Amino acid sequence: MTITERDPFDEFNRVMGAGTGVDPYPALAELRREAPIHGPASAPGAAPAAGLFTAYSFDAVSQVLRDDATFSSSLYSQVMGPVMGRSILEMDEPEHHAYRVLLQQAFTRKEMQRWETELVAPVVHRLIDGFVVDGEVDLVRSFHFPFPMTVIAGMMGLPDTLLREFHRLGVELISVSVDMPRATAAAAELGELFGEQLADRRRRIASGTPGDDLISVLAQAEHDGQRLTDDEIFAFLRLLLPAGAETTYRSSGNLMAGLLRNPDQLDALRADRSLLPQAIEEALRWECPLLQIQRMAVRDGEVCGVGVGAGSVIMVMLGAANRDEARWDDPDRFDIFRPARPHVAFASGVHACLGMHLARMETTVAIGALLDRLDGLRLADDEAGAIEGAIFRAPAHLRVVWDA
Numbered sequence: 001m002t003i004t005e006r007d008p009f010d011e012f013n014r015v016m017g018a019g020t021g022v023d024p025y026p027a028l029a030e031l032r033r034e035a036p037i038h039g040p041a042s043a044p045g046a047a048p049a050a051g052l053f054t055a056y057s058f059d060a061v062s063q064v065l066r067d068d069a070t071f072s073s074s075l076y077s078q079v080m081g082p083v084m085g086r087s088i089l090e091m092d093e094p095e096h097h098a099y100r101v102l103l104q105q106a107f108t109r110k111e112m113q114r115w116e117t118e119l120v121a122p123v124v125h126r127l128i129d130g131f132v133v134d135g136e137v138d139l140v141r142s143f144h145f146p147f148p149m150t151v152i153a154g155m156m157g158l159p160d161t162l163l164r165e166f167h168r169l170g171v172e173l174i175s176v177s178v179d180m181p182r183a184t185a186a187a188a189e190l191g192e193l194f195g196e197q198l199a200d201r202r203r204r205i206a207s208g209t210p211g212d213d214l215i216s217v218l219a220q221a222e223h224d225g226q227r228l229t230d231d232e233i234f235a236f237l238r239l240l241l242p243a244g245a246e247t248t249y250r251s252s253g254n255l256m257a258g259l260l261r262n263p264d265q266l267d268a269l270r271a272d273r274s275l276l277p278q279a280i281e282e283a284l285r286w287e288c289p290l291l292q293i294q295r296m297a298v299r300d301g302e303v304c305g306v307g308v309g310a311g312s313v314i315m316v317m318l319g320a321a322n323r324d325e326a327r328w329d330d331p332d333r334f335d336i337f338r339p340a341r342p343h344v345a346f347a348s349g350v351h352a353c354l355g356m357h358l359a360r361m362e363t364t365v366a367i368g369a370l371l372d373r374l375d376g377l378r379l380a381d382d383e384a385g386a387i388e389g390a391i392f393r394a395p396a397h398l399r400v401v402w403d404a
């Protein structure tokens with residue numbers, strides 16, 4: 001079978017080792033209870049020791065993320081740079097701010113409203129049309145997995161003829177943590193694809209008929225006389241696949257799994273749709289799609305009273321912070337009725353997720369449409385809907401039935 005004929009979903013699940021049943025939360029809870037941050041101890045009176053640190057508590061994680069002058073994101077240039085190109089993720093201030101201001105021009109409130117009605121709702125309903133009469137489906141395969149990538153293709157204004165190819169390349173790119181050579185090849189192919197699209201948008205801009213898609217907006221974005229270079233645009237477009245598509249497929253699947261495994265909460269949401277925003281936040285807290293991110297200390301710092309020497313790498317455990325018992329009662333329980341408190345699924349500080357409003361909007365439309373159209377939606381069996389993964393979390397499958 002050639003790569004192009006492979007089913008992107010099966011391929012992704014195979015490469016990412018889905019179905020392993022891994023649950024990192026008990027170990028994370030034990031480590032968090034031992035200390036908010038773990039790492040090499042400093043000798044009394046000496047400079048802080050450098051080495052590998054891991055932040056587990058909500059306070060430790062928040063302190064690292066807020067102190068971006070000490071805890072730099074530049075580490076990503078080694079981890080992701082070779083594949084993604086130089087993206088916003090690896091930039092520190094003031095370069096980061098200048099770049100973010102340009103990118104934000106593509107994510108305005110007005111644009112979000114247009115995407116909601118013209119793009120996200122049609123994509124979501126088209127996918128549901130494909131299985132609504134069947135009475136059963138694997139929601140992850142047929143819905144959660146394809147919808148965010150199709151939305152991103154639409155945001156970029158890619159023609160439908162490129163969609164299959166884009167999905168395949170996207171899946172290969174987001175498998176970067178387990179298959180670097182393949183991801184690098186996909187990144188190069190995506191660079192060519194984006195290059196052709198950008199050239200087309202520039203021609204339209206030059207002829208006075210600019211498009212309103214994301215690539216057209218980025219090609220024209222300007223701040224203080226500064227514009228994005230082609231390579232900066234390509235790096236951002238590539239980043240949207242892991243940052244925008246993979247996370248949203250996981251988070252919307254986690255929410256659905258949480259609801260289906262807690263039918264009383266699903267019933268409450270069916271009866272009162274105004275509960276959806278708090279259900280979305282609770283799912284992000286309870287099962288955040290990306291458990292950990294990283295920073296590097298560029299000078300000596302301190303986190304929760306612990307010295308962190310310059311040159312240290314800090315693993316920032318968002319998942320552990322989101323289940324900190326000092327902040328949430330019974331934190332392992334999915335409970336859409338718990339009092340609202342900010343979580344760190346989208347991180348915090350200067351690098352806080354640029355697409356958080358888009359992700360929330362997409363999830364609102366997706367879950368709303370499933371509830372509207374699949375009466376009596378429930379798990380096909382008691383085993384369905386287990387959420388797995390040591391770093392990225394999602395159900396591998398979500399087999400459901402409804403009254404067709």
Ligand code: HEM
Binds near residue numbers: 247288351358
């Ligand atoms: C539920 C879904 C999502 C989650 C959980 C999520 C999570 C995150 C996290 C944790 C970061 C910080 C990474 C770091 O600093 O190391 C981040 C950054 C980012 N996210 Fe998201 N994200 C989601 C959806 C999206 C979407 C839909 C988009 C855009 C289409 C997006 C675009 C970005 C970008 C561009 C950044 C980099 C921001 C910066 O460096 O200033 N994300 N996201």
